[in-house]
Amino acid sequence: MSDNLPDISHDQHAVRRQKLADLRAAGVDPFRANFATTHFSGDALKAYVDGQENTVTVGVAGRLVVIRDMGKSQFVKILDQQGTIQLYVKKDVVGDEAYAAFKKLDLGDILGAKGTLFKTKTGEVTVRVDSYTLVAKALRPLPEKWHGLADPEQVYRQRYLDLIVNEESRKRLMLRARIVSHVRRFLEDRHFLEVETPVLQNVAGGAAARPFVTHHNALGVDFFLRISLELYLKRMLVGGYDRVFEIGRNFRNEGVSRKHNPEFPMLEVYQAYSDHRGMMTLIKDLLTSLCRDVLGTTKIKHAGSGEEIDFGGEWREVKYKDLIRTATGDADWFSRSKAEKIAKAEALGLSINPAWEEFEITNEIFSKKIEPTLIQPTFVMNLPKELCPLAKINQEDPTTLDVFELTIGGMEIAPAYSEQNDPDVQRTMFEAQAGEDKQSIDQDFLNALEHGMPPAGGMGVGIDRLCILLTSAESIRDVILFPQLRPGAA
RNA sequence: GGGCUGGUAGCUCAAUGGUAGAGCAGUUGCCUUUUAAGCAAUUGGUUCUGGGUUCGAAUCCCAGCCGGCCCA
Numbered sequence: 246m247s248d249n250l251p252d253i254s255h256d257q258h259a260v261r262r263q264k265l266a267d268l269r270a271a272g273v274d275p276f277r278a279n280f281a282t283t284h285f286s287g288d289a290l291k292a293y294v295d296g297q298e299n300t301v302t303v304g305v306a307g308r309l310v311v312i313r314d315m316g317k318s319q320f321v322k323i324l325d326q327q328g329t330i331q332l333y334v335k336k337d338v339v340g341d342e343a344y345a346a347f348k349k350l351d352l353g354d355i356l357g358a359k360g361t362l363f364k365t366k367t368g369e370v371t372v373r374v375d376s377y378t379l380v381a382k383a384l385r386p387l388p389e390k391w392h393g394l395a396d397p398e399q400v401y402r403q404r405y406l407d408l409i410v411n412e413e414s415r416k417r418l419m420l421r422a423r424i425v426s427h428v429r430r431f432l433e434d435r436h437f438l439e440v441e442t443p444v445l446q447n448v449a450g451g452a453a454a455r456p457f458v459t460h461h462n463a464l465g466v467d468f469f470l471r472i473s474l475e476l477y478l479k480r481m482l483v484g485g486y487d488r489v490f491e492i493g494r495n496f497r498n499e500g501v502s503r504k505h506n507p508e509f510p511m512l513e514v515y516q517a518y519s520d521h522r523g524m525m526t527l528i529k530d531l532l533t534s535l536c537r538d539v540l541g542t543t544k545i546k547h548a549g550s551g552e553e554i555d556f557g558g559e560w561r562e563v564k565y566k567d568l569i570r571t572a573t574g575d576a577d578w579f580s581r582s583k584a585e586k587i588a589k590a591e592a593l594g595l596s597i598n599p600a601w602e603e604f605e606i607t608n609e610i611f612s613k614k615i616e617p618t619l620i621q622p623t624f625v626m627n628l629p630k631e632l633c634p635l636a637k638i639n640q641e642d643p644t645t646l647d648v649f650e651l652t653i654g655g656m657e658i659a660p661a662y663s664e665q666n667d668p669d670v671q672r673t674m675f676e677a678q679a680g681e682d683k684q685s686i687d688q689d690f691l692n693a694l695e696h697g698m699p700p701a702g703g704m705g706v707g708i709d710r711l712c713i714l715l716t717s718a719e720s721i722r723d724v725i726l727f728p729q730l731r732p733g734a735a
Numbered sequence: 736g737g738g739c740u741g742g743u744a745g746c747u748c749a750a751u752g753g754u755a756g757a758g759c760a761g762u763u764g765c766c767u768u769u770u771a772a773g774c775a776a777u778u779g780g781u782u783c784u785g786g787g788u789u790c791g792a793a794u795c796c797c798a799g800c801c802g803g804c805c806c807a
Contacts, residue, residue, distance in 0.1 A: 254762035255779030257745055261761095311770085318767035335767060352760075365768050389746035389759050391771055396742085398802045410746090500736095503804085596807085733801065 257386040261351055265382045273346075275379040280357025282306045287327030292362065293370045299361035303372060305330055306357035306380065308409060309350060310387070319347065320371070323356065324409065326419075331371040332358050339374060346379075352390075353383030353409075401728050414723070417716045420539070421724055424712055425492065427539050428512060431531055437488040437514060442477035444470055444494065450687040451475030451635070453678075454497040457507075470496035474513040475635060475703070476690045479664065482701055483693045487517040492708065503720045504656065507729050510708040515664070519702035521636075521647050524661035525624060528651055528704060532556055532622070535715060546717045547654045552620050554654055554714075560622040566645070568615050568625065569607055578607070579644075604631040617655040624649045634674035636662035654714050661704035668694035 253259040268275065283304040284292060292301050307323035307330075317336040322329045336344040350356070360374040388394040393410040400407040400414070407414045429439065447466070449456035451473030460467050474493050481489045492512045501507060516523060536543045536556045543557035570576050573589055581589070586606045587597050595609055607629070619625070627645040630638055636646040647663035665671050668691055675686045712724035722728040 252762085252778065254777085255744085257761055257779095313769045313772050314766090315769065315772080316766040318769090320769045320772085322770095331770085333768075337767080365770090367768075367770070369768095369770075371768085386745045386760060391759065392747045395747065396802085398742090399746095401802090406746095500807090731801070 261384045275382045278380045280306050280378045285327040286325045286330035290370050298363040301362045304359045309354045332374050333371050334374045353387045355381035421712045432490050437490045446471050448687045457496045457498045478515050480693045483698045490514040512706040515703040517699040517701045520663040521661050524702040524704040528659050548717045548719045562624045564627045604629050619652040622653045634678050659706045664701045664703045666698040
């Protein structure tokens with residue numbers, strides 16, 4: 246190096262670009278190299294045979310995340326999908342030239358290394374490197390090694406950095422992948438068929454939510470992004486698929502919060518010749534098997550309250566109306582006038598819109614005063630009939646439905662119904678809900694019901710919320726790889 | 736949409752109206768079993784943006800941009 250070059254030592258990006266240029270000038274282009282691995286880091290660590298030093302050969306690859314340079318030898322760590330593994334690089338093993346090049350590597354570079362396993366004097370299984378290959382140069386520096394990346398905005402916008410430096414995030418988001426995978430396997434084992442139904446719909450049915458609208462140029466029509474999977478999956482029941490499920494994205498054009506992301510994957514399951522009670526068994530089996538096989542425990546810490554949620558015991562079953570009567574201290578709540586209900590709700594500290602229907606006032610009490618307190622798994626049974634127009638009416642109390650809402654950790658985890666299969670009742674319910682807006686009724690769905698849908702139980706499970714629960718996350722953003730944010734400043 | 740709160744070196748954070756600092760990272764040396772490796776030296780700043788107050792602003796005020804928490 247000549248003396249009149251500008252000092253770029255403060256600019257890590259420039260220093261790394263210079264190193265890359267030097268490599269290329271020497272005929273080495275890391276971006277045209279590759280490396281054949283034989284093991285992931287965790288598998289390599291398991292391949293070590295106690296006492297057998299330098300007998301097992303492995304090829305591992307990953308991102309350089311720790312460098313401890315001791316002059317003529319270095320201990321470094323690389324990170325791959327399974328975690329980190331330590332490499333020991335000695336000058337007199339790899340040779341002078343390769344060692345000199347190794348000393349020029351930066352934290353963040355991606356390399357492959359071949360060598361033999363041994364245990365250091367402090368007991369860590371380590372690869373004694375015979376040779377290595379740089380396969381990608383990192384031109385930008387990693388965040389700080391002790392504290393990781395703490396700025397929440399950068400964690401969400403540049404999740405890749407969060408995943409490299411924050412082990413907690415890495416583990417939580419990998420756990421999510423295993424949860425979803427387990428759900429699929431669980432259902433497939435029970436003869437459920439996974440299907441895919443349209444995201445672009447001309448009627449956004451199956452739920453009450455504000456949809457996103459988009460436009461199809463060739464057809465010259467607007468479409469809604471779906472807000473629910475329900476009406477298409479029920480068409481599959483009509484078509485003879487007796488057990489179906491879909492894990493599909495729903496889109497709701499509403500607020501963003503700790504519990505809401507505008508796009509979210511939803512599991513919906515439908516089982517012919519079952520009902521909501523069948524769904525209770527299914528969801529309990531699913532959650533307990535997730536606890537057992539994925540988490541390895543039936544006790545989970547609830548991030549909000551710090552309370553321990555126990556999936557192992559009996560799950561509480563309680564009627565919606567009884568919860569309301571208890572919360573209001575009024576055994577005759579459901580025969581009170583609207584004015585009395587408003588007065589009582591306001592006395593409980595709620596702000597009530599006088600335009601609301603009575604069931605909405607009651608449900609405000611449920612969602613604000615009751616649901617957040619239901620930390621242990623609780624089946625809330627027999628919801629009022631106004632809340633779910635797609636469910637069967639309960640025969641003993643026709644003001645309620647054959648449904649439950651499974652609530653855990655203060656969150657609605659899984660609503661399930663005995664599905665309405667009477668096309669005339671369904672039409673009446675739709676019309677009552679639609680009011681003047683007849684356009685919003687999915688006429689083809691009613692047509693399908695008229696062809697005959699078998700009696701069935703159906704259930705929805707929000708995957709994000711399930712993951713919040715099972716990973717004890719504080720926020721939905723912690724379980725979504727790339728949560729929705731306002732576009733960043735340019 | 737409202738209230739509170741934050742934005743300072745690549746990252747994590749200090750600096751309470753008076754010369755913008757530290758640790759890590761980087762750079763240069765030393766060190767062939769380290770574990771946040773160690774030792775020595777050292778570079779690095781549009782204090783989010785734009786206005787204002789002031790002799791003087793990272794700090795106070797106003798507006799904006801992007802977050803976080805709570806509420807709707």
